[in-house]
Amino acid sequence: MTIQTVAHLNFRGNARAVLAFYHAVFGGQQTCVTWGQVYGTTDAVQSELIAWGQVQSDDGFHVMAYDVPPERAWSAGDTPFFVAVTGNDATTLTRYWEGLTVGASIVHPLAPAGFSPLYGMLKDRFGITWVLSLSTSQAVA
Missing domain, CATH: 3.30.720 (Signal recognition particle alu RNA binding heterodimer, srp9/1)
Incomplete structure (x- = not known):
């Protein structure tokens, strides 16, 4: 399945x-x-x-x-979830990052991290938190 x-x-x-x-x-x-x-x-x-x-x-x-229709309760919350985008091409991932940064608040700049060769987190102009990372074949211990 x-x-x-x-x-x-x-x-x-x-x-x-x-x-x-x-x-x-x-x-x-x-x-x-x-x-x-x-x-x-x-x-x-x-x-x-x-x-x-x-x-x-x-x-x-x-x-x-x-x-959400007006008759239903709705709240954006503080950080109720992240949208994670993981890819294997740094150029494409960087292009996505650059697009998402328009009007965004950077939480963690797109840069190497201990668990990924390229990782970044931002809250976009609509309040959605995005995590972008470059996939790696190395296991994290």
């Missing part, structure tokens, strides 16, 4: 902007389906919110997102 794990990010009204930003960084295909399209919502504001969206690239990047 094979499974795939995909980060599904929840937002309050800005999922479309989030997906557009990640699409600009990682490329691939972007899909945005509104609450109006899926559920026939007629409220002018809610009908344009994202009920389901994703960005999926040929490189293997995949993230989903939606706008």
Whole structure:
């Protein structure tokens, strides 16, 4: 059996902007389906919110997102999760890092670390914490 794990990010009204930003960084295909399209919502504001969206690239990047409807409780929290991107090409990983840094707060700069030849952590302009690392064949003791 094979499974795939995909980060599904929840937002309050800005999922479309989030997906557009990640699409600009990682490329691939972007899909945005509104609450109006899926559920026939007629409220002018809610009908344009994202009920389901994703960005999926040929490189293997995949993230989903939606706008939590106004009647449901939602809080971004402090740091409820990280989105981890691990790859085997430093140039591509650096390109992703540079794209994500726009408007971000750097937690740990992209640099060699004891467990990875290249590692960085940042909180992007939407409050999502990203961890990027270069994979290594060396076991960490």
